Structure formats: C-alpha cells, structure tokens
Amino acid sequence: MSDLRKNYVVSHGFDESGRLYMQHWMWKMQLGWDLHPAIKLPESSDVRIADQGCGNAAWLVSLASDFEKEGRHASLVGLDVQNYHYPPTGNLPPNIKLAILDAFAEDLPEDQVGQYDVVHVRAFSSVIKDDNPEPIIKNAYKMLKPGGYIQWDDLDGDSFRAVAPGSHSESSIPTAATEEMVATSLQSQKVAMNLKYSWLGRLGQLYEQHGLEVVDYKKVIVKKELRSVMTVSLLMIHAHIARIAVRNGCMVGTDKNWEELWTKAGEEISQGVSLTMDMVVAVGRKPA
Ligand SMILES: C[S@@+](CC[C@H](N)C(=O)[O-])C[C@H]1O[C@@H](n2cnc3c(N)ncnc32)[C@H](O)[C@@H]1O
Numbered sequence: 001m002s003d004l005r006k007n008y009v010v011s012h013g014f015d016e017s018g019r020l021y022m023q024h025w026m027w028k029m030q031l032g033w034d035l036h037p038a039i040k041l042p043e044s045s046d047v048r049i050a051d052q053g054c055g056n057a058a059w060l061v062s063l064a065s066d067f068e069k070e071g072r073h074a075s076l077v078g079l080d081v082q083n084y085h086y087p088p089t090g091n092l093p094p095n096i097k098l099a100i101l102d103a104f105a106e107d108l109p110e111d112q113v114g115q116y117d118v119v120h121v122r123a124f125s126s127v128i129k130d131d132n133p134e135p136i137i138k139n140a141y142k143m144l145k146p147g148g149y150i151q152w153d154d155l156d157g158d159s160f161r162a163v164a165p166g167s168h169s170e171s172s173i174p175t176a177a178t179e180e181m182v183a184t185s186l187q188s189q190k191v192a193m194n195l196k197y198s199w200l201g202r203l204g205q206l207y208e209q210h211g212l213e214v215v216d217y218k219k220v221i222v223k224k225e226l227r228s229v230m231t232v233s234l235l236m237i238h239a240h241i242a243r244i245a246v247r248n249g250c251m252v253g254t255d256k257n258w259e260e261l262w263t264k265a266g267e268e269i270s271q272g273v274s275l276t277m278d279m280v281v282a283v284g285r286k287p288a
Contacts (some may be wrong), residue, residue: 012084017056019236020085022186024058026229029048030222036217036283039149041117047074049118050143052103052136054078056085057096060123064093069089079103104135108142116143122153128251131196135202137210147288150212157197159278160186163227173271177264182275184261185238188245203282220279226273251257252279
C-alpha cells in the first residue's frame, strides 16, 4: 500500500505516465523549447545530455526529435530511481539509453562523473524533501563536463492557486471552494512528506554557492490557453494524493470531508475555474 511518507508516492501506473506526457506537452507549449536557447553545445559529435528523474523519457524523446530535425547527433541518457514508466528499449531511438540512478546518491558511479554537456532536472518539487535540493545540484556539478550546463524546470508549489476564466477582475465566478480543496490537498502532502518550496526561489543562489554561474533564472506565469491542461494534470495528482491521505488518516488543515471539498470545487471548475502554478526555469553553467 502506498504511504504518503515514503519517498515518492505518485502512481506507477499508466495514468501517471499519461499525466507526464500531458505535462511535457504543456512545458513545450509554454516555453517553445526543450533545451534552453542560452545553452551552447560544443560542435563536436560526442554531445552527451542526461535527464535526472526522467519518468517516461518524454523530454528525451522530444529532444531527440529536435536534434534529428537539426541534423545533429547527441547521446541522451535517461536516469530515474525506478523504471516503471520506461518505454521498451526497442521503441526508443538508438541514441537514447535509460538506466537507474538515485539523483540523491552520495557516491555517484564513476561512469557518471564528468560525462555530460547538460544535466536536466524537471518536475522535482514533490521529490525534494526538507527544502533542500543541494544533493541534486552537487551531483549535477559532478556529472557535468567543464563548461557544461544544468537546466532545471519546475513548478512552484507555493504559487498554486485557483483562477477564474480571463482575469479575476472580469469574472464573477467564485474560486473559494477550489482554493480550499487545493490548499487542503497541498498542505496534507507538504506535512506528510515534509515538502517545502522556498528552495525554488533560491535556486540561482544555490547554483552560485555550488560553483555554477547563473545563465538564466526566471518565473513564468502559465498562459491562459494552457490552464485547462494544467488543471487536468493537477486534479489528477491531487486526487491521487488525497486518496492516499484520506486512507492513511493524514489529511490536515480541514475538518471537512474530502468528498465534500472535491464536489464543491468541481462545481466551480465546471464553470471555468482553473488551477495553476508558476513555472521556474533555472540554467547554470560549470566553469570551463
Ligand atoms: C513528476 S515526475 C517527473 C518526470 C520527468 N522529469 C518529467 O518531467 O516528465 C518525478 C520523477 O522523479 C523520479 N524520482 C523520484 N525520486 C527520485 C530519486 N531519488 N532519484 C531519481 N529520480 C527520482 C520519479 O520516479 C519520477 O519519475
């Protein structure tokens, strides 16, 4: 049985993989790129890129297609602590290899040290405990070649909010029930899993403390057109987390029952209320 207190509780099933594909589409539609445009790759043919916590490798498959369109070659390596969502090797392009690695590992395997031009991390805000992403930054630093880049894309949990269609001032549709449902689920998850999100605001400073030059750090408000996909993705994850929290008796911050909160929020959402979170993009560079 899953336990909210364990490392990472999100489903191992097709539903979570489907959500990750959907979320990848949302990222690409918002940013317009997989690899940050400020990242300058060497002209040599042995460009190597790693994706930490790669999930179902959606980002790598998309990146492989970007490279193919540009007629460039790169070796792409997907790493994750578990392989539940990995596509079969036979269905991957030959330049993508997937392996198992704990992104927090204290002793990185030698074959991962100094190997990569880019280390990518995305959607780790439910993976980082105690407000401390430093083990991931340290490992990325070790994994990079001199002059290599870390690209971290994430969703800022503290910016989670309910929004009426258009801008608030134009709309009379209430959002209070959706705010309450979101706050309850989020708070239960934060308390049970010891999650905090303030590190997302400090990612640039943390890069500098670990010897990386900050190439870009920005918060991005997700476009209105992508609020529907964001809402579906967030409802999927919060329904899953709340089910576990209710079952384990660790729902906090409310004396109402989850079904009641969910139903009331659903009434607002059916009138057009969305859930949204801001994106954070942080690119750092190891000295050459
Ligand atoms: C929300 S998913 C994001 C997947 C992928 N980065 C994406 O954006 O589509 C988080 C991923 O982190 C992985 N993960 C959790 N703990 C990890 C760890 N300690 N080391 C490496 N990966 C981990 C999970 O297995 C899951 O695939």
